[in-house]
Amino acid sequence: xxxxxxxxxxxxxxxxxxxxxxxxxxxxxxxxxxxxxxxxxxxxxxxxxxxxxxxxxxxxxxxxxxxxxxxxxxxxxxxxxxxxxxxxxxxxxxxxxxxxxxxxxxxxxxxxxxxxxxxxxxxxxxxxxxxxxxxxxxxxxxxxxxxxxxxxxxxxxxxxxxxxxxxxxxxxxxxxxxxxxxxxxxxxxxxxxxxxxxxxxxxxxxxxxxxxxxxxxxxxxxxxxxxxxxxxxxxxxxxxxxxxxxxxxxxxxxxxxxxxxxxxxxxxxxxxxxxxxxxxxxxxxxxxxxxxxxxxxxxxxxxxxxxxx
Numbered sequence: 001x002x003x004x005x006x007x008x009x010x011x012x013x014x015x016x017x018x019x020x021x022x023x024x025x026x027x028x029x030x031x032x033x034x035x036x037x038x039x040x041x042x043x044x045x046x047x048x049x050x051x052x053x054x055x056x057x058x059x060x061x062x063x064x065x066x067x068x069x070x071x072x073x074x075x076x077x078x079x080x081x082x083x084x085x086x087x088x089x090x091x092x093x094x095x096x097x098x099x100x101x102x103x104x105x106x107x108x109x110x111x112x113x114x115x116x117x118x119x120x121x122x123x124x125x126x127x128x129x130x131x132x133x134x135x136x137x138x139x140x141x142x143x144x145x146x147x148x149x150x151x152x153x154x155x156x157x158x159x160x161x162x163x164x165x166x167x168x169x170x171x172x173x174x175x176x177x178x179x180x181x182x183x184x185x186x187x188x189x190x191x192x193x194x195x196x197x198x199x200x201x202x203x204x205x206x207x208x209x210x211x212x213x214x215x216x217x218x219x220x221x222x223x224x225x226x227x228x229x230x231x232x233x234x235x236x237x238x239x240x241x242x243x244x245x246x247x248x249x250x251x252x253x254x255x256x257x258x259x260x261x262x263x264x265x266x267x268x269x270x271x272x273x274x275x276x277x278x279x280x281x282x283x284x285x286x287x288x289x290x291x292x293x294x295x296x297x298x299x300x301x302x303x304x305x306x307x308x309x
Contacts, residue, residue, distance in 0.1 A: 002145075002149055003288075004294070006149045006150075006152040006153040006156060006271075007152050007153070007154060007155070007156040007159070007290055008156065010152065010153040010154060010155065010156020010158075010159070010160060011156040011157070011159050011160035011207055012151075012160060013024070013156070013157050013160060014026075014156065014157035014158060014159060014161035015160035015161065016160075017115060018160065018161065023061070023157075023158070023161055026154055026157050026158060027158070027229045028119070029154045030151065030154045030155060030275045030278075031112070031113060031116060031212065031275070032157070032270075033094075033147055033150050033151035033154060033275075034113065034116070034151060034275045034276075035116040035117065035119075035120045036120070036147050036148045037141065037144060037148055037151060037272060038117045038120040038121050038124070038246075038272075039121070039123060039124040039140070039141075040124065040140060040141045040143075040144040040147065041121065041124065041125055041129070041239070042120060042122065042123065042125040042126075042128065043124040043125070043128040043137065043141040044122040044124075044128065044141065044144075045124070045125050045128060045239065045255070046124065046125040046126065046127060046128020046129040046130075047128035047129075047141075048128075055268055058229060058232050058233045059236075060198070060235065061194070061198045061200070061233045061237070062175035062232075062233050062236035062237040062240060063237070063240065064143075064194040064197050064198055064237075064250070065190075065198075065205070065208050065209060065233060065234075065237035066189065066192045066236075066237040066238075066240035066241045066244060067244070068190035068191070068193045068194045068197075069186065069187040069188075069189075069190030069191055069194070069209040069237075070150055070190070070211075070241050070243075070244055070245065070248075070263075070264045071190065072186035072187065072189045072190035072193070073154070073182065073183045073186030073187050073190065073263045073266065074186070074248075074256075074263040074264055075090025075186060075188070075251065075259055076182035076183070076185050076259060077178075077182035077183060077186065077188035077260050077262065077263035078257065078260040078263070080178050080179075080181065080182045080254050081257060081259045081260060082180075082257075083201065084175060084178050085175055085178060085259065087306020103170075113275065113276060113279055114246075114247060114250070117246060117247075136229060137267065138146075139257060140186050142292075148271050148272070151271070151272075151274070151275065152270075152271055152274065153211065155274045155275060155278055157285065158278055158283065158286075159278075159283045159286055159287060162226065174241040174289050175199065176288055176292075177295065179259060179262050179288060180292050180295040180296050180299070181265070182263065183212065183262075183266055183292070183296060184210075184212070184296070184299060185207045186210055186263070186304075187212055187266065188206050188210065188307075189204040189228065190209055190210070191207075191208060191209025191210065192205060193203045194208075194209065194296045195208075203307055204212045204226060204230060206307045207222060207225075207303075207307040208222065208227070208230065208233055208234045208237060209237075209305050210240040210265040210299075210300060210303035210304050210307055211234055211237070211244065211264035211267075211296075211300060211304070212238070212266035212296045212297075212299070213238050213241045213242045213265060213267045213268040213305075214238060214266070214267040214268070214296075214298055214300050215234070215236075215237075215238035215239040215241075215242065216235075217300060217301065218234045218235070218238055218300060218304060219231050219232070219234045219235030219238065221301070221304055222234045222304065227238070240271055241264065241266060241268075242265070242266075242268045242273070244264060245264035245273050245275050246265075246272070246273055248259045248264050249265075249273065249276045249277060249280050249281075249285035250276070250279075250280050252264070253281055258280075258281040258282060258284075258285045259285060259288065260279070261277055261280060261281050261285065262285065262289045262292050263290075265277075265289065265292075265293075266296050267278060267296035267297045267300055269289040269290070269292050269293040269296070270289065270291065270292070270293020270294055270297065271293065273289075274286060274289060274290075277289050298300070
């Protein structure tokens with residue numbers, strides 16, 4: 001609920017309060033918030049008990065349960081949007097062409113965001129693995145929820161500053177659910193494929209993949225419902241999915257279509273991956289990403305409870 005409130009408040013500020021000359025500052029604040037958030041994720045990952053031993057024992061399965069559900073989801077959403085939302089892709093295609101005309105500036109912005117994300121993740125993980133404890137960094141890592149809310153607020157400002165965004169989104173109606181449908185179907189298909197490769201029970205494999213990128217909830221739930229090893233695979237694979245989606249969005253935007261950029265993010269499309277989506281797509285896609293994130297997040301506990309053996 002806090003995420004939605006922050007997005008709405010940011011949208012109102014962007015639409016009615018913030019002068020256009022401050023939008024560049026808002027983009028800088030998005031970059032800073034994203035870097036801090038990913039740094040806190042790195043600290044959390046490195047601080048995880050026996051992280052390196054866990055990575056060695058379940059690393060292959062975690063990678064498979066990240067890459068295959070992500071790839072299948074991307075393929076499913078691409079096919080469904082091409083089939084059912086063709087008319088809505090035309091305006092996005094025109095914006096893509098305009099973006100390509102200014103490719104040097106947009107790609108430099110994307111590279112800056114990716115470089116900051118990679119550096120923050122590695123630095124955070126190294127800090128988490130080290131025995132050093134620094135009060136400011138500990139406070140920063142513990143404040144990730146507030147950083148996330150600030151990030152969504154800044155993204156909301158960018159969305160609110162876009163003229164005519166509400167009218168554009170109204171055109172989708174129920175078709176907005178095509179994206180979460182493709183993500184769920186693709187993730188479960190990828191989970192079946194990964195479970196076959198890893199010699200895992202198909203029902204358990206589908207449950208792991210149904211985390212849809214929400215690593216904190218799905219990892220804890222499957223640890224309780226199945227065992228610690230499956231919980232570790234679920235946690236790592238869904239965390240990797242969030243990170244992979246962050247870095248794959250620019251390629252998907254250039255080679256597929258804007259709506260398909262939402263697919264790899266899954267349930268995280270309403271928060272962490274929003275800055276990359278707004279850099280690589282458009283405000284219309286960002287609003288649909290928030291809708292998708294809400295729907296997928298609501299489905300995660302339902303899917304896990306239905307699919308766990």
